[in-house]
Amino acid sequence: MTATTAHLTRADYEAIARELDAIRDEVAGDLGERDAAYIHRIIRLQRGLEIAGRAMLLASSLPPAWIAGTATLAFAKILENMEIGHNVMHGQWDWMRDSKIHSTTWEWDNVSPAEQWKHSHNFVHHTFTNILGKDNDVGYGILRVTPEQEWHWANIPQPVYNTLLAMFFEYGVALHDLELNKILEGTNDPEETAAKLRAIGRKIRRQWGKDYLAFPLLSGPQFLATLGANFTANVTRNVWAHMVIFCGHFPGDIEVFEEGRLEDETKGEWYVRQLLGSANISGGPFLHLMTGNLSHQIEHHLFPDLPSNRYAEIAPRVRALCEKYDLPYHTGSLAKQVGSTWKKIFRYALPGPRGVVPSPSPKAPAEHPVAA
Incomplete structure (x- = not known):
């Protein structure tokens, strides 16, 4: 229990679980042809953009072709990673029973092996969202993003770390499942670590x-220009993905929790933890597409296996539920969320304030009225 949830009773948590379960069941029961058509359309768009971008880069020595080809390829890579790869590997499209668009077969355009990402993200992060010591996504092991994390002098240059992490984000993601803290502590399984490193x-x-080899070679005398274009497209995709993900997890009043909260945690309490530990980015359809609909991070954390194209229609209902139970619904423009996130990264690079995560309190009596 935190100050944000002190007014909730056992009956409230049970009601929240029932209402969110009902939303999930309703949407899952309505999935069909229009949803399948959506993901097929996005995949065709992404592949068309990649072909177009790489074709333009065959003439990459010409500045207009280099700029247009690089931008188109970056757009294709963002779509593949955000709206397709991330969501397919979450199992959002497994209901279609299409072996080509399935969480068990998809390998994304990223240096992070799909199997390792699915463990560190789908299981660890989504199970232990914002639990200090359990969720490695809180600061990614190198950043202090909340006062509850202990300060160390190595945090001082973290704005620089974060800039480099943004540029080479796919490599940070690739190393994430290694659990570097365990390697440094000597508590890892050396054989398992070696196997993961080989896969990476x-x-x-x-x-x-x-x-950096095949496609630049295809462009012949434009080898170096095409190589630079591919590098630029990858960095662009990395910076965008980093920005979207950080804006969904670290801005504003996002809360973190101590490990004791997991003890006897009910489904309703798990749902509320997702609400308090996530933030949305407001915007239009194009922004939502480019973020892989992670601009609806709250809805994604509540329903990670529901197709992303449904989050926009779910969001008003989730927001209404938050108002009903007097819970925050963190959202803001991209500029606001980016600014808030970087403000934290700069502030917590310095010592203090030292926050205290409250221990779970006994459940309040069920007779307390549901918030209006």
């Missing part, structure tokens, strides 16, 4: 072979 190495060779 294979994926890096595959990605580098494609972007």
Whole structure:
């Protein structure tokens, strides 16, 4: 229990779980042809953009072709990672029973092996969202993003760390499942770590072979220009993905929790933890598409396996539920969320304030009235 949820009773949590379960069941029961058509359309768009971008880069020595080809390729890579890869690997489209668009078969255009990402993200992060010591996404192991994290002198240059992390975000994601803290503590399984490193190495060779060798060679005398274009497209995709993900997890009044909260946590309490630990980005359809609909991070954390194209229609109902139970619904423009996130990164690079995460309190009596 936190100050934000002190007014909620056991009956409130049970009611919240029932209402959110009902939303999920309703949407899941309504999935059909229009949803399948959506993901097929996005995949065709992404592949068309990638072909167009790479075709333009065959003439990459010409500045207009370089700029247009790089921008188009970056757009294609963002779509593949955000709206397709991330969501397919979450199992959002498994209901279609299409082996080509399935969480067990999809390998994304990224140096992070899909299997490792699914463990660190789908299981660890979404199960233990914002639990200090359990959710490695809180600061990604190198950033202090909340006063509840202990300050160390190494945090001082974290704005620089974060800039580099943004530029090379796919590599940070690739290393995430290694759990570097365990390696440094000597508590990891050396054989498992070695196997993961080999998988990462294979994926890096595959990605580098494609972007930094095969396609530049195809452009002949434009080899260096095409290589630079592919590098730029990858960095652009990395910076965008980093920005979207950080804006969904670190801005404003996003809350973190101590591990004791997990003890006997009910489904309603899990739902509320997702609400308090996530933030949305307000905007139009194009922004939502480019973020992989992670601009609806709250809805994604509540329903990670529902197709992303449904989050926009779910969002007003979730917001109404938050108002009903007097819970915050964190949202804001992209500029606001980016500014808020970077403000935290600069502020918590310095010592203090030292926050205290309250321990779970006994459940309040069920007779307390539901918030209006």
